[in-house]
Each structure stands twice: as structure tokens, then as C-alpha cells.
Amino acid sequence: xxxxxxxxxxxxxxxxxxxxxxxxxxxxxxxxxxxxxxxxxxxxxxxxxxxxxxxxxxxxxxxxxxxxxxxxxxxxxxxxxxxxxxxxxxxxxxxxxxxxxxxxxxxxxxxxxxxxxxxxxxxxxxxxxxxxxxxxxxxxxxxxxxxxxxxxxxxxxxxxxxxxxxxxxxxxxx
Numbered sequence: 001x002x003x004x005x006x007x008x009x010x011x012x013x014x015x016x017x018x019x020x021x022x023x024x025x026x027x028x029x030x031x032x033x034x035x036x037x038x039x040x041x042x043x044x045x046x047x048x049x050x051x052x053x054x055x056x057x058x059x060x061x062x063x064x065x066x067x068x069x070x071x072x073x074x075x076x077x078x079x080x081x082x083x084x085x086x087x088x089x090x091x092x093x094x095x096x097x098x099x100x101x102x103x104x105x106x107x108x109x110x111x112x113x114x115x116x117x118x119x120x121x122x123x124x125x126x127x128x129x130x131x132x133x134x135x136x137x138x139x140x141x142x143x144x145x146x147x148x149x150x151x152x153x154x155x156x157x158x159x160x161x162x163x164x165x166x167x168x169x170x171x172x173x174x
Contacts, residue, residue: 064109064110065107065108066110072096072113073087073093073111074165075165078163079111079163080099082128082143082145083101083104083106086101093113095110095111129172137161137171145163145164147160147161156172158170159171
């Protein structure tokens, strides 16, 4: 005849903080990177050569904006006129770029053609400032922008427009 032993009950109250019971009741600690399998270890930085010739870890820097457009040349022409810069020579409806301008304070802006809609819907839009909100609003509308709305936040007056392709941008009174 077999005798059944009742299961052991855990003692009530606080868990011990020392001894073998403390080790089993502690929360699991993350493993250091060298203890992880190779496929789970963080990647080592890719070495690169700096302009001075020194080799160091790879870095990332902001290089400009890429703008998806149904007509790259048309969108670039609108933004060039709006920002008072030129479109670089050789622009086509497939790819266009705004000419660099230190006066406009622009990063590189490249327009590329998409043929089946934009792959991503991005809430990011450009914000322009002006010293004459009324005159600049009229000028942008003459270029093909469509006014979407006006907002006033404390003393900041903002108008939201859509460019000819329907992308929103803000015009803010400086």
C-alpha cells in the first residue's frame, strides 16, 4: 500500500533574503551581452574613416529630406517658388532636387516619383515662417497652395495649407 505525502506548503510571511531560498525567489537578472548567443548580441559599430583619416565607429547624420510625389518636377517647382530657390538642372518628373541655398537655410530636398500612392502616410509637414502672413498667404495661393485652416495659439498665428499634391504645410507669422 502506497502512502501519499501531502504537498509541502510554503510558509507564509516575507521571503528570506539570505540563503538558498533567497536565490530562487529573486527576479531573473538580464544576462550580460557576452553570455548571450551570438545572434542576440548587440552589433559592433561598423568602423569608418573620418575626413581626417582616423578610423572610428560609424555615425549617422541628418542629410536632408526625401519627398514622395506623383510628379517630382511639379512638386519641386512649387516648393522652389515657395522657398525662393531654384530646381537643380536635369530634374525630371521622376526625380528632382532643390538647389542648395545657404540663404534659405534648407537641407538637401529631393523629390522622387511614386506611381501608386505614397507608401507611408506621414504626419510630418514643413513649417515656414514669414514676416507678412497676409501677403505670403496670397503668394502661396497664387503658386497653387490651398488654404486648409487658421489657428492662433497665444500670440502665434499659423495658417495650414496644402501644396498642389495635397501635402500639408504650415505658414507661421514670425
